[in-house]
Amino acid sequence: MSNLPLNVDYNGKVVVVTGAGGVICGAMARAFAHSGAKVAALDLNEEAVKKLADELKAEGYICEGYKANVLDAESLEKVHKAVLGDLGECDVLVNGAGGNNPRATTDNEYQHEAKEGGKSFFDLQADGVDFVFKLNFQGTLLPTQVFAKDMVERKSGCILNISSMNAYTPLTKIPAYSAAKAGISNFTQWLATHFAGTGIRCNAIAPGFLISNQNRALLFNEDGTPTARSAKILNGTPMHRYVDAEELLGATLFLCDEKSASAITGVVLPVDCGFAAYSGV
Ligand code: NAD
Numbered sequence: 252m253s254n255l256p257l258n259v260d261y262n263g264k265v266v267v268v269t270g271a272g273g274v275i276c277g278a279m280a281r282a283f284a285h286s287g288a289k290v291a292a293l294d295l296n297e298e299a300v301k302k303l304a305d306e307l308k309a310e311g312y313i314c315e316g317y318k319a320n321v322l323d324a325e326s327l328e329k330v331h332k333a334v335l336g337d338l339g340e341c342d343v344l345v346n347g348a349g350g351n352n353p354r355a356t357t358d359n360e361y362q363h364e365a366k367e368g369g370k371s372f373f374d375l376q377a378d379g380v381d382f383v384f385k386l387n388f389q390g391t392l393l394p395t396q397v398f399a400k401d402m403v404e405r406k407s408g409c410i411l412n413i414s415s416m417n418a419y420t421p422l423t424k425i426p427a428y429s430a431a432k433a434g435i436s437n438f439t440q441w442l443a444t445h446f447a448g449t450g451i452r453c454n455a456i457a458p459g460f461l462i463s464n465q466n467r468a469l470l471f472n473e474d475g476t477p478t479a480r481s482a483k484i485l486n487g488t489p490m491h492r493y494v495d496a497e498e499l500l501g502a503t504l505f506l507c508d509e510k511s512a513s514a515i516t517g518v519v520l521p522v523d524c525g526f527a528a529y530s531g532v
Pocket of ligand 1: 270299460
């Protein structure tokens with residue numbers, strides 16, 4: 252990548268990225284490959300990771316795409332075996348798969364504004380809430396159980412989780428996703444402590460507001476005009492703009508680099524144009 256945000260050398264390192272078929276983690280997988288890493292791109296969406304791997308290989312980089320379900324230990328064990336054979340033991344694990352689900356989202360910000368026929372807090376479905384908690388929390392725990400074993404044996408390695416702005420203060424309408432990401436920030440500190448004596452570091456980044464597949468409908472009306480929520484987000488962001496996925500890459504490469512960030516473990520780094528720092532006044 253000619254415009255890599257950080258000059259770090261991942262040559263020879265095996266970097267496993269879950270959710271690499273998506274916007275953010277696809278960009279991360281590219282950045283690691285462009286920094287010399289051998290990248291294992293994992294996703295439920297096999298087509299997306301195979302395409303990513305093909306593109307990177309055609310550019311002369313090392314990347315293999317694997318279909319994997321981060322909620323299925325058997326699927327992860329199978330992929331782990333394949334990665335060991337194709338690329339080697341895991342040095343860096345990025346737990347990127349995650350997201351919200353409409354079944355765990357209310358239509359209104361406030362109960363007193365809930366409208367007849369809309370989905371209020373009282374209509375949230377237990378299976379939707381369960382889905383979101385599982386995807387974000389277990390979807391981080393299970394891949395860590397599988398891939399961090401390589402690191403424990405070698406007494407070195409790094410785990411990067413993806414938290415969110417909603418982990419600091421919950422965002423309206425998305426109670427389960429907010430609580431699940433707060434769990435990820437908390438779990439990041441737990442893992443950092445638990446693995447501290449083994450040479451493994453664990454950190455997280457908390458991306459600010461990006462425009463992505465998951466939130467496009469919340470930010471823009473069907474005709475492309477910004478929603479009221481979009482205006483509120485920008486008013487609550489001191490830099491008054493959305494974050495570009497590319498802007499997460501510097502923090503990602505920095506935190507996972509054993510030289511640059513050797514004493515950094517247990518942090519959640521916001522990359523948010525100031526959103527988490529601003530009280531609104
Ligand atoms: P995305 O939807 O573009 O990518 C998520 C990827 O995860 C998809 O390719 C999907 O196929 C994959 N996935 C879903 N379930 C899976 C499973 N069970 N097993 C394996 N893969 C699975 O989303 P994104 O915006 O790139 O988000 C990436 C991460 O960043 C997520 O953890 C998300 O919660 C977090 N995040 C996103 C934003 C944002 O504004 N987009 C902000 C903060 C945090």
